[in-house]
Amino acid sequence: MQIAPYVPGRSTTDDGRKVAKLSSNENPLGTSPKAREAFAAAATSLERYPDASANELREALAAKHGLDPARIIYGNGSDEVLHLVAGAFAGPGDEAIYVNYGFAVYPIAIRRVGATPVIAPDQDYATDVDAILAAVTERTRIVFVANPNNPTGTYAPRAEIERLHAGLRPDILLVLDHAYSEYIDGGDDDGGMALAASAPNVLVTRTFSKMYGLAAERIGWGYGAPAIIEAMHRIRLPFSITIAGTAAAVAALGDTDFVAHTAAHNAKWRAWFSDEIAKLGNAGLRAIPSQANFVLVVFEGDLTAEAAYKGLMDAGYIVRWLPGQGLPQALRITIGTEDETKGVIAALRQMTGAA
Numbered sequence: 001m002q003i004a005p006y007v008p009g010r011s012t013t014d015d016g017r018k019v020a021k022l023s024s025n026e027n028p029l030g031t032s033p034k035a036r037e038a039f040a041a042a043a044t045s046l047e048r049y050p051d052a053s054a055n056e057l058r059e060a061l062a063a064k065h066g067l068d069p070a071r072i073i074y075g076n077g078s079d080e081v082l083h084l085v086a087g088a089f090a091g092p093g094d095e096a097i098y099v100n101y102g103f104a105v106y107p108i109a110i111r112r113v114g115a116t117p118v119i120a121p122d123q124d125y126a127t128d129v130d131a132i133l134a135a136v137t138e139r140t141r142i143v144f145v146a147n148p149n150n151p152t153g154t155y156a157p158r159a160e161i162e163r164l165h166a167g168l169r170p171d172i173l174l175v176l177d178h179a180y181s182e183y184i185d186g187g188d189d190d191g192g193m194a195l196a197a198s199a200p201n202v203l204v205t206r207t208f209s210k211m212y213g214l215a216a217e218r219i220g221w222g223y224g225a226p227a228i229i230e231a232m233h234r235i236r237l238p239f240s241i242t243i244a245g246t247a248a249a250v251a252a253l254g255d256t257d258f259v260a261h262t263a264a265h266n267a268k269w270r271a272w273f274s275d276e277i278a279k280l281g282n283a284g285l286r287a288i289p290s291q292a293n294f295v296l297v298v299f300e301g302d303l304t305a306e307a308a309y310k311g312l313m314d315a316g317y318i319v320r321w322l323p324g325q326g327l328p329q330a331l332r333i334t335i336g337t338e339d340e341t342k343g344v345i346a347a348l349r350q351m352t353g354a355a
C-alpha cells in the first residue's frame with residue numbers, strides 16, 4: 001500500500017473530448033510504415049507461442065548496435081526490464097537510489113520487491129552525481145539514472161556518467177535508462193553502452209516506444225554483463241514479448257529514414273519550442289534544457305502550471321502536470337507535430353498576455 005500507482009498520460013479531457021496528446025512522449029510522426037507492414041504480416045500465425053529466447057530480436061539488435069546477442073535481455077517494454085533488474089538485485093533491507101524528479105517507474109519497481117527507495121537531490125532539475133554518490137550506503141544495491149532524464153529532459157554528459165560509475169562500489173549495479181538516447185543532440189553518447197560492454201555492474205536499458213514509434217507493442221531491452229543478464233532471465237516471464245511486436249521492432253530497426261526524419265523533426269521543434277518559452281521569461285516561464293522528445297516548462301510567475309495545464313486542455317492539448325512527482329510548478333510537454341507545437345506556444349502566449 002506504500003506504492004503510489006503509476007499515473008499514465010491522459011488522452012481525453014475532463015469532459016471526454018479527444019485532443020492532441022502531448023502527455024506520453026510518443027512519436028508525433030507515427031510509426032515506420034515498414035514496421036506496420038511487418039506487424040500486419042505476423043497475423044498469419046497467432047496460434048504459435050513466440051520464441052522464448054527472442055533470437056530474431058537479439059540478433060537484429062546485436063547487428064545494428066555492434067553488440068554480443070548473449071548479453072541482451074528483453075521485456076514487455078523497458079518498464080519490464082526495470083522491474084526485472086529490481087527483482088534480481090534488490091530485496092527487503094536493500095536500498096536503491098534514483099534522482100529527485102526521476103522516472104516514476106523506479107520507486108514502484110523498488111518497493112515492489114520490498115526494497116527502500118532513496119532519492120538523491122537534483123541540481124536545478126538535473127542529475128547531480130555528487131548527490132547520488134553521497135546517498136550511497138552499505139545497503140545500496142542499485143542506482144537508476146535515466147539519461148536523458150524523464151520528466152526533466154536533462155542530460156548528464158559522458159564524463160559525469162563515468163565519474164558516477166567510478167565512484168560506485170563494484171557490488172552496486174548502475175542502471176542507465178536510455179529511453180531517450182536517440183534524441184541527444186548530434187548523436188552524442190553518454191558512454192553507457194561502452195560501460196555496459198566492459199564493466200560487470202552496468203546495465204543499459206532501451207526501448208522501441210519513443211523514437212521507433214512502437215509504444216503500443218511493448219518492446220524494451222537491456223545490455224549488460226553476462227551475470228546480470230543471466231540473473232534477469234531466471235525471473236522473467238517466458239513469453240513477455242509478442243511475435244507481432246518483435247516483427248515490427250525488427251522492421252523499425254531497419255528503417256533508418258524514419259528514425260532520421262523523427263530525430264530531425266524533434267531537434268528542430270524542440271529548439272524552436274525552447275526559444276519560444278524563453279521569450280515568455282518575463283512571465284516566469286522557463287524551459288529546462290532538454291535532450292529528449294519533450295521539454296519541462298517551469299512556471300515561476302503569475303501563471304501557474306496548474307492554470308496553464310487547464311488552459312492548454314481547453315485549447316485542445318493534453319500535457320503532463322506532475323504534482324504527484326513533486327512537480328506542481330511544472331508541465332512536461334511532448335514535442336508534437338509542427339501544428340501542435342505551434343498551437344501550444346500560441347495558447348501559452350495568450351495565457352501569459354503576450355499575444
Ligand SMILES: *Cc1c(COP(=O)(O)O)cnc(C)c1O
Binds near residue numbers: 209
Ligand atoms: C518511456 C520510458 C521508458 C520506457 O517505456 P517502455 O514503453 O516500457 O519501454 C523507460 N524509461 C523512461 C525514463 C521512459 O520515459
